[in-house]
Amino acid sequence: MSDKTPATSEKREMWSGKLAFILASAGSAIGLGNIWMFPWRMGTYGGSAFLLIYLVIIALIGLVALMGEFAFGRANKTGPIGAVKAAFAQRKLPGGAVVGLLPVLATGAVTVFYMIVVGWVLYYVGLALRGFAGQDLAVAFNSFAGSAGAVPWHVIAVVMTTAIVYAGVKKGLEPVNNILLPALFVILVVLAVRALTLPGAQEGLRFIFTPDFSQLANPLTWFNALAQALFSLSLLGCTLVIYGSYLPKKADIPQAAAYTALFDTLAAILAALIVFPTAFAFGVAPNAGIPLLFITLPSLFAQMPAGALFGTLFFLLVAFASITSAVSLFESAVEPMMDALKWDRKKATLATGALSLIIGLPLAVNQPLFSTWMRFTSAIIMPIGTLIMMFVIFWVYGSARVRQEVNEGTATPMAPWWDFLGKYVAVIVTMLILVGGTLRYFGLWQ
Numbered sequence: 001m002s003d004k005t006p007a008t009s010e011k012r013e014m015w016s017g018k019l020a021f022i023l024a025s026a027g028s029a030i031g032l033g034n035i036w037m038f039p040w041r042m043g044t045y046g047g048s049a050f051l052l053i054y055l056v057i058i059a060l061i062g063l064v065a066l067m068g069e070f071a072f073g074r075a076n077k078t079g080p081i082g083a084v085k086a087a088f089a090q091r092k093l094p095g096g097a098v099v100g101l102l103p104v105l106a107t108g109a110v111t112v113f114y115m116i117v118v119g120w121v122l123y124y125v126g127l128a129l130r131g132f133a134g135q136d137l138a139v140a141f142n143s144f145a146g147s148a149g150a151v152p153w154h155v156i157a158v159v160m161t162t163a164i165v166y167a168g169v170k171k172g173l174e175p176v177n178n179i180l181l182p183a184l185f186v187i188l189v190v191l192a193v194r195a196l197t198l199p200g201a202q203e204g205l206r207f208i209f210t211p212d213f214s215q216l217a218n219p220l221t222w223f224n225a226l227a228q229a230l231f232s233l234s235l236l237g238c239t240l241v242i243y244g245s246y247l248p249k250k251a252d253i254p255q256a257a258a259y260t261a262l263f264d265t266l267a268a269i270l271a272a273l274i275v276f277p278t279a280f281a282f283g284v285a286p287n288a289g290i291p292l293l294f295i296t297l298p299s300l301f302a303q304m305p306a307g308a309l310f311g312t313l314f315f316l317l318v319a320f321a322s323i324t325s326a327v328s329l330f331e332s333a334v335e336p337m338m339d340a341l342k343w344d345r346k347k348a349t350l351a352t353g354a355l356s357l358i359i360g361l362p363l364a365v366n367q368p369l370f371s372t373w374m375r376f377t378s379a380i381i382m383p384i385g386t387l388i389m390m391f392v393i394f395w396v397y398g399s400a401r402v403r404q405e406v407n408e409g410t411a412t413p414m415a416p417w418w419d420f421l422g423k424y425v426a427v428i429v430t431m432l433i434l435v436g437g438t439l440r441y442f443g444l445w446q
Contacts, residue, residue: 012077012245012246013168013169013170013246014169014246014247014248015169015170015174015246015247015248015251016170016174018251018252018255018256020174020177020178021243021246021247021251021256022256022259022260022263023174023177023178023181024173024174024177024243024328025066025070025234025240025243025256025259025260026177026181026259026260026263026264027176027177027180027181027324027325027327027328028234028239028240028243028324028325028327028328029232029233029234029260029261029263029264029325030181030184030263030264030267030321030324030325031114031234031321031322031324031325031326032114032117032121032293032318032321032322032325033228033231033232033325034232034264034267034268034271034321035267035271035293035317035318035321036271036292036293036318037228037232038228038232038268038271038272039271039272039274039275039276039286039292040286040287040288040292041224041225041228042054042208042272043207043275043276043279043285043286043287044224044287045215045218045220045221045224045225046212046215046216046218046221046225047207047208047212047215048207048208048209048210048211048212048215049211049212049213049214049215049216049218049221050215050221050224050225051208051209051269051272052211052216053216053221053222053225053226054225054228054229054265054268055265057225057226057229057230057429058229058233058261058265060421060425061229061230061421061425061426061429062229062230062233062235062261063254063257063258063261064418064421064422064425064426065230065233065235065390065422065426066233066235066240066257066260066261067253067254067257067406067414067418068390068393068394068402068406068422068426069235069237069240069241069244069389069393070240070241070243070244070247070253070256070257070406071244071253071402071403071405071406072241072244072389072392072393072397072402072405073240073241073242073243073244073245073246073247074244074245074247074249074251074253074405075397075401075402075405076245077245078245078339079104079238079241079242079245079332079335079336079339080100080101080103080104080237080238080241080242080336080389081097081100081101081104081336081339081340082100082339083100083241083245083397084096084097084099084100084389084392084396085097085100087392087396087397088392088396090397091396093396097340099388099392100392101336101340102384102385102388103236103237103238103385103386103388103389104238104332104333104336104385105385106236106237106238106377106381106382106384106385106386107236107237107238107239107329107332107333107385108332108333108355109373109377109381109382110236110329110377110378110381110382111326111329111330111332111333111356112356112359112360112363112373113360113363113370113373113374113377114322114325114326114329115154115157115158115161115326115356115360116150116154116157116360116363116364116370117322118157118161118319118322118323118326119150119153119154119155119156119157119364120144120145120150120153120294121315121318121319121322122153122156122157122319123144123150123153124294124298124315124318125312125315125316125319127140127298127315128298128301128308128311128312128314128315129308129312130308131302131307131308131311132298132299132301132302132307132308132311133302133307133308134302135298135302137294137295137298137299137302138291138295141291141294141295145294145367145370146364146365146366146367146368146370147365148365150364150365151361151364151365154357154360154361154364155357157326158353158356158357158360159353160323161323161326161327161330161353162330162349162350162352162353164176164323164327164330165327165330165331165334165345165349165352166345166346166349166350168345169246172327173327173328173331176323176324176327177324177327180320180323180324181263181320181324183320184267184317184320184321184324185263185266185267185270187313187314187316187317187320188267188270188271188274188317189270190313191274191310191313191314191317192270192273192274194310195273195274195275195277195278195281196273196277198277198278198281198304199281200277200280200281200282201277201278201280201281202277203277203280203281204273204275204276204277204278204279204280204281205273205276205277207276207280208269208272208273208276223432223433223436226429226432226433227383227433227436227437230386230429230430230433231382231386232264232268233260233261233264234325234328235386236332236382236385236386237385237386237387237388237389237390238332238336238385238389239328239329239331239332241389242331242332242335243328243331245335249408249409250409251409252409252410252411252412253405253406253409253410254406254410254412254413254414255410255411255412267321274314275292275297278297278300279296279300281300282300282303284296284299284300293318297314298311301314330349330352330353330356333348333352333355333356334348334349334352335348337351337352375441376441378437379437379438379440379441380434380437380438380441383430383433383434383437384434386430386433387427387430387431387434390422390426390427390430391427393422394419394422394423394426394427395423395427399418399419399422399423400416400419402422403416403418403419403422406418
């Protein structure tokens with residue numbers, strides 16, 4: 001297959017090597033979901049039981065879905081719109097371009113609220129540098145989020161991300177991930193060691209690793225572990241198809257998927273090793289949602305010896321994680337614009353930045369509107385995008401064909417059982433997440 005993209009006459013950009021692709025994929029997956037959402041969900045829905053289910057889902061479903069999206073993008077050498085259109089055309093089905101657009105729009109909805117939170121995180125890096133001691137952090141957060149004061153930080157987040165993606169795959173995406181991802185893990189380890197040395201930290205370890213099998217009977221534990229596992233891996237139906245489209249044929253897709261899942265899971269567990277020992281050491285419940293990241297943990301850092309240093313390190317960690325994911329979300333809009341509108345990267349990137357800024361500004365200054373957008377997108381829009389792509393990959397394009405692409409260039413080829421996990425387990429689980437998220441959004445399941 002030619003390296004020419006359908007979107008442009010220019011030669012399609014490719015990753016410089018296996019490590020660059022793995023770091024980019026891991027950077028896409030590792031974000032606020034690992035540092036913030038994973039500990040919050042684990043703390044609320046079953047502790048060690050949540051972790052057990054999460055690990056099983058990563059192994060049985062997450063890896064298969066990762067391979068499927070990587071292979072689908074590589075096979076078609078284009079992003080979701082072009083790939084879905086080609087799959088529909090091969091089946092003589094109409095509407096492929098429209099169906100392929102839906103995961104792009106879903107990812108775009110995520111990008112809008114995510115960039116606002118990135119702005120919050122950058123603001124908190126500055127707060128941490130000044131020290132959290134003596135500040136009323138609840139008042140500080142509530143007076144900042146949803147106010148005009150959040151706008152400059154939102155603009156900085158969008159401009160910074162736009163500049164990185166504007167530079168392209170090898171000059172933008174790769175250097176950022178090559179630098180920030182190793183730095184992120186270094187900070188994770190340093191903070192985890194510090195948290196584990198706090199008096200009373202053992203209670204946090206028991207909470208993480210001592211199984212409470214009674215929680216396995218709670219449907220909400222299963223639902224949240226399923227949702228966290230799939231969406232933590234950035235399986236939004238768009239980003240990883242695009243990243244896969246930049247892969248050469250010789251790349252080992254199962255190995256890349258395994259490393260991506262490993263790094264993503266390791267980041268989540270290290271985050272738990274920071275949050276739970278710290279929370280238990282200071283007698284704080286670690287299930288506070290948004291306040292956990294922006295109010296509770298800063299309050300704990302204010303009480304710790306050298307708290308200003310560790311608070312700054314923590315929010316640098318969160319900033320690094322949020323930036324690597326923000327870059328991948330932007331790329332998920334840029335490539336489809338290049339594909340569908342035949343724009344070059346620079347024009348598509350500037351348009352993405354402008355749209356993110358314009359649509360996000362009303363949310364940045366209105367906290368209730370932001371919360372509604374985030375909840376609706378997370379509960380309904382994101383699962384729709386994922387379900388569409390899972391169905392197209394494993395049913396329309398065909399599990400046997402995508403497995404053939406997965407096996408090209410690998411030392412560990414997948415057997416026919418892989419088809420069953422993709423066609424039935426991954427698709428049905430994603431459907432259940434959509435149903436559960438919809439019921440919860442409308443208050444029909446608590």
